[in-house]
Amino acid sequence: MIIERIDRSGHVIDTFSFRDHGVSVGRGYDNDLILSDVYIDNKHMLVEYDYLKNTFVVEDLGSLNGVSCTEKNGIKKLKTTSPKEREFAVQSGDVILIGKTRLRLLSKAHAVEPARLLSGLDGVLSNLGTWWVALAICLLVLVTEALSAYNSDPFAEKLYKDMVEGLYMLFAAIAYGGVWVLVARTQRQDGRFLMHFNILLLMSVCVSIYFLLQPILVFNFEWLMHRGYITKFLLMFVLFIAVYASCHQSTSLSAGRRVFVSLLLPALVFLGTVITELNRPDFRARPPYNMVLVSPAWQWRGSVDSKGFLEEVDESLYKPAKEEQD
Amino acid sequence: MIIDPKKCQHVHISHGNLFSGRKFRVHKFKGALPSVSSIIVKFKCWIRFLPSLLCFLVFCGLQNTSLAQQHPSLEEVTRAQATRNPSESLGGKSATAAESFSSHSNSIFQIRIMNASSKSQSSLGSGFFVGDGRLLATNYHVVSSVVLEPQKYVAEIDIGEVTHQLEVVGIDVIHDLAVLSVPTQATPLNLSLNVPNKGARLYSIGNPLDIGMTVVEGNYNGLVENRFFDQVHFSGAVNSGMSGGPTLDVNGDVVGINVASAGNQVGFLVPVDKLAVLVDKVVREDLASEQLLSDTGKPAADKISLSSKQLVDDSAEAGSEGADSGVKNSDDNPFFEEISQQIQAATHHMINQLLDKEWPSENLGEAKVVGKAHKAIDCWGDSAENNEKKMKIVQKGCNSRDGFYISRRLNSGYIEYEFSYSEAENWPVSAFYQQMTRDYAFASPGNRAGKKDVDNFSCLNRIITRDGKQVSSSQNAAQQSSDAASNQAPRSQSKFKRKVSYCTRPYKKLKGLFDTFYMAVTLEKSDRVLMEHFTLSGVSKDDGERFLKRFIDQVNWK
Numbered sequence: 001m002i003i004e005r006i007d008r009s010g011h012v013i014d015t016f017s018f019r020d021h022g023v024s025v026g027r028g029y030d031n032d033l034i035l036s037d038v039y040i041d042n043k044h045m046l047v048e049y050d051y052l053k054n055t056f057v058v059e060d061l062g063s064l065n066g067v068s069c070t071e072k073n074g075i076k077k078l079k080t081t082s083p084k085e086r087e088f089a090v091q092s093g094d095v096i097l098i099g100k101t102r103l104r105l106l107s108k109a110h111a112v113e114p115a116r117l118l119s120g121l122d123g124v125l126s127n128l129g130t131w132w133v134a135l136a137i138c139l140l141v142l143v144t145e146a147l148s149a150y151n152s153d154p155f156a157e158k159l160y161k162d163m164v165e166g167l168y169m170l171f172a173a174i175a176y177g178g179v180w181v182l183v184a185r186t187q188r189q190d191g192r193f194l195m196h197f198n199i200l201l202l203m204s205v206c207v208s209i210y211f212l213l214q215p216i217l218v219f220n221f222e223w224l225m226h227r228g229y230i231t232k233f234l235l236m237f238v239l240f241i242a243v244y245a246s247c248h249q250s251t252s253l254s255a256g257r258r259v260f261v262s263l264l265l266p267a268l269v270f271l272g273t274v275i276t277e278l279n280r281p282d283f284r285a286r287p288p289y290n291m292v293l294v295s296p297a298w299q300w301r302g303s304v305d306s307k308g309f310l311e312e313v314d315e316s317l318y319k320p321a322k323e324e325q326d
Numbered sequence: 327m328i329i330d331p332k333k334c335q336h337v338h339i340s341h342g343n344l345f346s347g348r349k350f351r352v353h354k355f356k357g358a359l360p361s362v363s364s365i366i367v368k369f370k371c372w373i374r375f376l377p378s379l380l381c382f383l384v385f386c387g388l389q390n391t392s393l394a395q396q397h398p399s400l401e402e403v404t405r406a407q408a409t410r411n412p413s414e415s416l417g418g419k420s421a422t423a424a425e426s427f428s429s430h431s432n433s434i435f436q437i438r439i440m441n442a443s444s445k446s447q448s449s450l451g452s453g454f455f456v457g458d459g460r461l462l463a464t465n466y467h468v469v470s471s472v473v474l475e476p477q478k479y480v481a482e483i484d485i486g487e488v489t490h491q492l493e494v495v496g497i498d499v500i501h502d503l504a505v506l507s508v509p510t511q512a513t514p515l516n517l518s519l520n521v522p523n524k525g526a527r528l529y530s531i532g533n534p535l536d537i538g539m540t541v542v543e544g545n546y547n548g549l550v551e552n553r554f555f556d557q558v559h560f561s562g563a564v565n566s567g568m569s570g571g572p573t574l575d576v577n578g579d580v581v582g583i584n585v586a587s588a589g590n591q592v593g594f595l596v597p598v599d600k601l602a603v604l605v606d607k608v609v610r611e612d613l614a615s616e617q618l619l620s621d622t623g624k625p626a627a628d629k630i631s632l633s634s635k636q637l638v639d640d641s642a643e644a645g646s647e648g649a650d651s652g653v654k655n656s657d658d659n660p661f662f663e664e665i666s667q668q669i670q671a672a673t674h675h676m677i678n679q680l681l682d683k684e685w686p687s688e689n690l691g692e693a694k695v696v697g698k699a700h701k702a703i704d705c706w707g708d709s710a711e712n713n714e715k716k717m718k719i720v721q722k723g724c725n726s727r728d729g730f731y732i733s734r735r736l737n738s739g740y741i742e743y744e745f746s747y748s749e750a751e752n753w754p755v756s757a758f759y760q761q762m763t764r765d766y767a768f769a770s771p772g773n774r775a776g777k778k779d780v781d782n783f784s785c786l787n788r789i790i791t792r793d794g795k796q797v798s799s800s801q802n803a804a805q806q807s808s809d810a811a812s813n814q815a816p817r818s819q820s821k822f823k824r825k826v827s828y829c830t831r832p833y834k835k836l837k838g839l840f841d842t843f844y845m846a847v848t849l850e851k852s853d854r855v856l857m858e859h860f861t862l863s864g865v866s867k868d869d870g871e872r873f874l875k876r877f878i879d880q881v882n883w884k
Contacts, residue, residue: 150754150757151754151756151757151760152757152760153715153757154753154754154757155714155715155716215759215760215763219825222787282777282782283776283777283782284782284783285770285771285774285775286768286769286770286771286783287769287770287771287783287785287827287829287831287843288782288783288785288829289769289783289785289787289827289829289843289845290785290787290827291763291766291767291825291827291845291847292763292767293759293760293762293763293766293825293847293849293855294756294759295755295756295758295759295852296755296849296850296851296852297755298756299789299823299849301789302789303788303789303790303791303823304788304789304790304791305790305791305792306790306792306875306878306879309786309788309790309826309828309878310871310874310875310878312786312788313786313828313871313874314871316784316786317784317786317828317829317830318830318832318840318867318870318871319784319832320832320837321780321781321832321833321834321837322781
């Protein structure tokens with residue numbers, strides 16, 4: 001028989017295979033299956049497999065907290081509460097609960113899920129978690145930060161003072177990597193700290209490059225960059241990609257659940273955007289004009305002459321005030 | 327016989343003339359008193375002269391009276407001088423200032439603006455009776471809260487022990503005047519018909535800082551120079567609280583209304599002719615309403631409003647171009663439309679004054695910009711050179727000085743334009759334009775306005791290109807003929823490329839008025855930019871567009 005120790009969501013934590021038909025379970029060291037749950041008695045229960053009926057017979061050996069049974073669909077519950085109900089039968093695949101430990105009982109003939117195909121992402125992520133990639137990305141961070149600082153103040157005496165943002169990115173990536181290593185450990189997966197570290201740092205570099213190019217986009221595609229929605233969308237997308245990749249490596253969640261988990265952080269950004277829009281003041285004394293300027297080499301936008309501009313002013317501006325609602 | 331020298335001092339001299347120098351002898355009596363007969367015997371020779379003497383004495387008395395009037399005694403002279411020369415004797419006010427105050431104090435009162443809910447005063451000013459004695463004149467800014475929020479504020483004055491509530495019946499926001507009707511009558515002040523001479527003594531009366539009605543002596547220094555709208559320069563200590571009070575000449579006639587102070591004995595008055603126009607307007611409107619009532623038996627639905635242009639300087643352009651608000655006032659307050667029309671007329675006048683002239687072109691760094699376009703425009707400039715940052719900035723700004731006060735939140739009728747030239751040395755081009763973005767991205771309009779006064783700005787951002795080196799048509803023709811004569815190919819003109827942002831916002835209650843905001847920055851040079859900007863507040867659409875059309879093609883590179 002096979003006994004799997006599982007969590008509440010049914011993920012397998014440990015798998016035990018026994019040749020004998022009867023297995024004793026408890027906290028004592030003389031049991032066939034030793035569990036460290038403090039809510040389990042020394043000799044808690046006995047599990048026997050009936051080949052003929054293809055069922056498991058569970059016998060409570062007088063435990064304090066008893067034994068509960070939940071069928072595969074999770075609806076029916078049985079518990080050994082009285083001496084007369086100390087024994088019951090379960091099918092292969094049913095889950096029993098002793099103390100706070102869940103055990104799934106399986107026969108060796110029990111069917112298993114077919115293998116999943118490794119995705120191309122696995123290969124990429126695998127290559128991402130190497131030292132030379134980490135060094136290259138750190139170098140990219142340094143370059144983008146230096147460029148940004150230099151553009152802000154070419155004659156700054158101490159340029160490194162303006163590169164502090166790079167340090168924040170570094171620490172954020174370290175913290176991110178650490179969190180996912182912990183998650184992986186609970187899921188009995190490989191930690192892969194470097195991979196997570198590199199993923200977040202790479203996404204940060206992408207965002208930094210975007211902000212370097214943003215003036216060009218705002219100057220030439222003003223209609224698209226209105227109110228910064230593109231920037232917010234990019235941030236949400238980058239977060240989604242990073243969390244999905246880390247989730248893919250550190251957990252065994254299904255694709256749907258990975259997508260759900262990956263959307264949590266972007267949802268926070270979206271919520272922040274919605275709150276900002278709702279709290280936007282009704283009245284602003286300053287005119288919302290766009291005076292983002294770029295060097296002549298990056299000016300692709302078309303132009304008009306003065307006459308055309310004046311005609312457009314006449315048509316589109318000078319609208320009367322909206323009537324106030326008392 | 328003893329002649330009292332005090333009474334007959336000068337007469338004594340004339341006696342000398344009349345009696346050929348013979349002097350009177352003063353007799354002193356010694357020992358016992360003599361008898362009457364002995365006295366008569368002694369002086370019998372003098373008795374013959376008694377009738378003459380009596381006539382003489384009568385004559386002396388008459389002369390004394392007339393001469394005393396022409397040549398008063400020393401005591402009287404001293405007393406008179408003391409009252410006429412306060413600096414020498416009393417160290418305070420002249421008799422004329424005191425007389426001025428005492429003669430007219432019954433016509434001048436403190437105005438209190440009371441909040442209807444809290445029953446407390448929210449602001450103070452001064453005012454004086456004019457016209458038929460039932461009208462009180464003051465500044466608009468003293469009663470602006472009553473004009474704009476009549477349900478919330480009330481104006482009142484105390485005459486004796488009685489408090490009277492006032493009703494605003496006429497306003498002139500351009501010259502900051504208001505006329506209120508009073509439910510009682512008092513002696514009005516006369517409005518002067520003559521312009522005083524420069525240096526003439528004036529007496530400004532009002533209640534400064536709520537310390538009591540005060541008279542301030544000063545001098546008339548003519549109209550303030552170089553202004554769109556007239557103001558009198560008064561050299562006297564006008565203080566807060568005196569706003570709306572009269573300034574009188576030595577005859578007690580009003581020559582101006584206290585309106586502002588720049589401190590240090592520099593005060594400003596509204597010329598009395600502006601008040602005369604407003605009072606006349608109020609009276610005519612009142613008569614017209616009464617006529618309508620008597621003809622039809624129904625009161626006037628709306629006040630008949632005379633042309634607001636009458637309240638603007640005589641040089642204002644007549645006609646309806648640009649002055650028609652064209653939109654009905656949606657609010658119950660009839661003054662909103664009045665204020666809108668007045669501001670529109672005033673800014674129309676200012677814009678016309680600016681556009682009627684050729685604008686001078688001045689150098690600003692490597693660019694040519696607009697200089698002082700009108701004598702009433704005030705221009706300033708500055709420059710900064712940062713050797714560490716290798717950046718040079720030259721700036722010039724011009725404005726129409728103060729706008730028109732409408733309320734605590736809102737002022738309007740303000741015109742400003744400015745230019746800024748920036749030049750960088752050895753800057754990467756992208757870094758230079760990034761710095762220029764930071765410098766010019768967060769400008770604000772020059773006037774203040776609140777959420778209840780105006781809507782949000784709407785903006786149009788475009789890239790505008792024109793041929794560089796804009797020259798006048800005569801210069802262009804001369805250049806072309808010169809090129810043709812020397813068989814040279816026509817010179818190519820560089821493109822003058824700018825990013826332009828133009829924004830407008832409508833007024834909510836003052837229909838037909840807009841604030842406009844313009845900013846443009848050049849784009850074609852790698853190490854220098856020129857920024858141009860103007861703000862117009864309280865203009866009509868037509869005036870705003872006319873000014874923009876003129877301004878937009880003024881600047882160029884040298």
